[in-house]
Amino acid sequence: MKMVKLLGIVLFIGLFVIQPMSFAQDSPKPEEIIAKSRLAFYYAADDMKAKISMELIDKDGRKRIREMTMLRKDDQDGEQQKYFIYFHQPADVKDMTFMVYKYPDKDADRWLFIPAIDLVKRIAANDKFSSFVGSDFTYEDVSGRNPNEDTHTFLRKDKLDGKDCFVVESTPKQPSEYAKRVSWIDTANFLPLKEEFYDKQNELYRRFEVGETKEVDGIPTITKRVVKNLKSGHRTEVSFTEIKYNLGIEDDIFSERYLRRLPVQWIK
Amino acid sequence: MDKINGRAIFIVLVAGIAFFAASCVWAAMPEFHGFAEFAYVPKGSDDNTKRDDFNLLEQRLQLKTKYLFDGNSFLAQKNSSLNFKGDFTVDEYFSGKTDFELREFNLSTTPYDWLDLKAGRQILTWGTGDYLFVNDLFPKDYVSFFIGRDDEYLKKPSDALKMSFYPSWTNVDFVVSKFEPNTIPEGDRLSFFDSFQGGIAGRNSDRDLLEPPLQPSNLEYALRTYRNLGSHELAFYYFRGFDKNPTSYKDEAARQLFYPRLDVYGTSLRGPTLGGIGNVEFGYYNSREDSGGNNRLIANSLFKVLTGYEKDLGNDLKIGLQYLYEQTLDYGNYKANLLPTDFVFDESRHLLTQRITKLYKNQTVAVSLFNFYSPSNKDGYVRPTVSYNITDQWKATLGANLLWGEDDLTEFGQMKQNKNVFVRLRYSF
Numbered sequence: 001m002k003m004v005k006l007l008g009i010v011l012f013i014g015l016f017v018i019q020p021m022s023f024a025q026d027s028p029k030p031e032e033i034i035a036k037s038r039l040a041f042y043y044a045a046d047d048m049k050a051k052i053s054m055e056l057i058d059k060d061g062r063k064r065i066r067e068m069t070m071l072r073k074d075d076q077d078g079e080q081q082k083y084f085i086y087f088h089q090p091a092d093v094k095d096m097t098f099m100v101y102k103y104p105d106k107d108a109d110r111w112l113f114i115p116a117i118d119l120v121k122r123i124a125a126n127d128k129f130s131s132f133v134g135s136d137f138t139y140e141d142v143s144g145r146n147p148n149e150d151t152h153t154f155l156r157k158d159k160l161d162g163k164d165c166f167v168v169e170s171t172p173k174q175p176s177e178y179a180k181r182v183s184w185i186d187t188a189n190f191l192p193l194k195e196e197f198y199d200k201q202n203e204l205y206r207r208f209e210v211g212e213t214k215e216v217d218g219i220p221t222i223t224k225r226v227v228k229n230l231k232s233g234h235r236t237e238v239s240f241t242e243i244k245y246n247l248g249i250e251d252d253i254f255s256e257r258y259l260r261r262l263p264v265q266w267i268k
Numbered sequence: 269m270d271k272i273n274g275r276a277i278f279i280v281l282v283a284g285i286a287f288f289a290a291s292c293v294w295a296a297m298p299e300f301h302g303f304a305e306f307a308y309v310p311k312g313s314d315d316n317t318k319r320d321d322f323n324l325l326e327q328r329l330q331l332k333t334k335y336l337f338d339g340n341s342f343l344a345q346k347n348s349s350l351n352f353k354g355d356f357t358v359d360e361y362f363s364g365k366t367d368f369e370l371r372e373f374n375l376s377t378t379p380y381d382w383l384d385l386k387a388g389r390q391i392l393t394w395g396t397g398d399y400l401f402v403n404d405l406f407p408k409d410y411v412s413f414f415i416g417r418d419d420e421y422l423k424k425p426s427d428a429l430k431m432s433f434y435p436s437w438t439n440v441d442f443v444v445s446k447f448e449p450n451t452i453p454e455g456d457r458l459s460f461f462d463s464f465q466g467g468i469a470g471r472n473s474d475r476d477l478l479e480p481p482l483q484p485s486n487l488e489y490a491l492r493t494y495r496n497l498g499s500h501e502l503a504f505y506y507f508r509g510f511d512k513n514p515t516s517y518k519d520e521a522a523r524q525l526f527y528p529r530l531d532v533y534g535t536s537l538r539g540p541t542l543g544g545i546g547n548v549e550f551g552y553y554n555s556r557e558d559s560g561g562n563n564r565l566i567a568n569s570l571f572k573v574l575t576g577y578e579k580d581l582g583n584d585l586k587i588g589l590q591y592l593y594e595q596t597l598d599y600g601n602y603k604a605n606l607l608p609t610d611f612v613f614d615e616s617r618h619l620l621t622q623r624i625t626k627l628y629k630n631q632t633v634a635v636s637l638f639n640f641y642s643p644s645n646k647d648g649y650v651r652p653t654v655s656y657n658i659t660d661q662w663k664a665t666l667g668a669n670l671l672w673g674e675d676d677l678t679e680f681g682q683m684k685q686n687k688n689v690f691v692r693l694r695y696s697f
Contacts, residue, residue, distance in 0.1 A: 056630060058630070062659075064632075064657075064659070064660050065660055089660070090660035090661070090696065091301055091302075091303070091660070091661065091696035091697050092303070092657075092660075092663065092694075092696040094301055101499070107540060107543075109499045109540070116391070116420045117391060117393055117419070117420055117422070117423045118390070118391040118392055118393040118423070119393045122501075122538055122539075122545045122547075122578075123545070123580075124544045124545045124578045124579050124580040124586065125580065126543045126544065126579070126580055127580040127581070127582040127583075129582065130580065130582065130583070130584055131584065131630065131631055133631070134627075134630045134631035134632060135630075234630060252434075255439075256439065256494075257384070257432065257434060257439065261376065261378075261384055264336060264347045264349070265347065268336065
């Protein structure tokens with residue numbers, strides 16, 4: 001009887017506990033992980049406001065500061081997004097505003113307003129890998145990449161600062177700035193905790209690391225991040241403060257009207 | 269001695285303003301931003317202007333501030349602000365002359381969801397060109413541009429009321445402004461073609477430019493209506509006012525020129541094209557005081573077509589190309605009415621421009637080349653610049669204005685003796 005019971009338990013564990021676990025370990029769908037990660041990181045909530053502070057630090061330790069307020073609004077998760085950015089610092093770009101309509105399947109539309117000459121300039125945006133305001137972030141890092149542009153492979157599970165992570169390798173289908181990207185994605189909330197970019201010689205040249213994650217309005221949010229260019233030694237430390245989600249930011253804020261005239265109800 | 273006086277006044281001014289700014293901050297007033305700049309522009313050729321060796325030697329302090337109305341006042345509830353920007357200068361070209369230019373001083377408010385107002389001195393810009401303007405009839409300062417000041421100073425402020433309406437299906441800007449002419453070369457700082465002198469003139473030029481007197485019938489009106497069509501932006505423009513350049517003769521014997529009445533109707537389209545941004549803009553200029561083109565003293569009507577294309581080639585390299593075509597209308601009437609001694613201007617003009625910009629060192633170094641070339645006028649203008657953001661505060665700019673032309677009376681050809689090199693050092697705060 002005991003043997004039967006034991007066998008039953010073993011069978012139970014084998015069938016319902018071990019097998020699903022091993023299933024999860026062997027073949028979690030990497031496409032799904034990357035897609036979920038993109039939503040968790042770039043599409044959290046329906047809209048967002050944050051103050052972003054970037055420190056651009058060269059290999060000799062010289063610092064430059066970029067400080068801005070960002071508004072973001074999503075049409076739908078994973079679909080079109082609108083961004084509005086107001087620059088506080090440095091002084092020579094203070095009061096400039098920048099607006100992006102991001103589309104999942106075509107080039108973004110970008111506008112820059114230069115108040116000194118009252119000029120709304122359309123910015124050619126087909127190069128997603130150009131640097132955002134001189135930092136180590138590319139435009140694509142700031143607004144995300146369509147998961148369909150890469151082939152994803154699940155590498156392993158790993159632990160990073162005590163957090164369980166999926167490690168996924170992504171290879172661009174079309175020639176791209178990088179040849180390979182490896183991402184460590186938190187299994188609990190799908191935030192990307194680390195990313196490494198390899199060039200065509202398979203050398204690691206760029207690395208993202210998360211410095212701090214917080215719950216904001218119940219949403220796990222990366223509040224500090226560092227990206228380092230390992231070839232030049234230049235790095236950018238970014239921190240998000242005054243984060244707020246689901247504010248009900250009106251759609252018409254993302255227009256030439258408010259580029260020219262700051263929406264003081266959102267940005268002072 | 270004059271120079272020393274100028275500098276002394278400048279230092280006193282700076283100290284005074286610094287003290288004022290500090291006391292304002294102390295009193296929790298709005299904060300001041302701006303920059304201090306030193307500019308030196310030696311020139312190459314010896315012409316008949318006031319100085320042989322330089323076009324500009326200037327110190328400049330720009331201050332800007334903004335006051336947001338708060339509390340429960342009417343203006344606060346209507347998201348209103350007072351905006352100020354002013355430049356103090358010490359100009360060594362005129363022996364250390366100190367000056368103050370009020371660039372912006374306006375009240376901006378939103379009385380209704382569908383209406384914005386901006387009243388007072390302001391900079392106004394619209395249209396799709398890059399250094400080329402078809403439907404932007406707001407005043408420009410070409411002297412500042414050619415003597416090597418920052419691009420910002422190409423735009424001159426207007427005293428205006430700007431009303432912006434936002435019905436659901438379009439956006440409308442309507443501007444009523446006082447006439448303000450373009451600042452153009454007059455011989456003291458830049459030499460130019462003066463028909464009264466029969467060629468390129470400097471200080472010998474003694475033209476008299478007659479501005480329309482300030483009265484209600486001489487107000488100018490500019491209208492733009494625009495909307496997005498998908499990723500493209502479509503706009504229509506209307507302007508009723510005066511030519512911003514003194515293109516027409518009032519009294520030849522008295523060497524008087526004036527700014528003739530002008531209406532402009534135009535349209536533009538801008539948006540993604542072939543992996544870049546394309547634009548096309550059209551403008552019909554109706555010379556109201558000579559719409560038949562029969563008066564040899566008054567500029568004829570004309571039309572302008574501008575097309576442009578800008579592309580990001582990656583690695584912080586951008587190129588921009590433009591083509592502008594201008595055609596004088598009723599050219600037959602113009603020619604038929606000329607006197608034998610008159611200078612004859614061409615019927616049409618083709619102008620090509622090209623801009624290449626490359627950024628280096630985490631976008632702190634910008635190398636740019638802007639080139640204007642007119643195959644019909646056989647003239648051109650090359651403007652190379654290199655700028656370096658040494659820190660977030662300090663920026664150094666080096667560039668040149670290289671104007672050339674086969675003839676003396678074409679747009680750039682008349683400026684060929686004004687070649688210069690500009691150096692600017694700016695501290696922003």
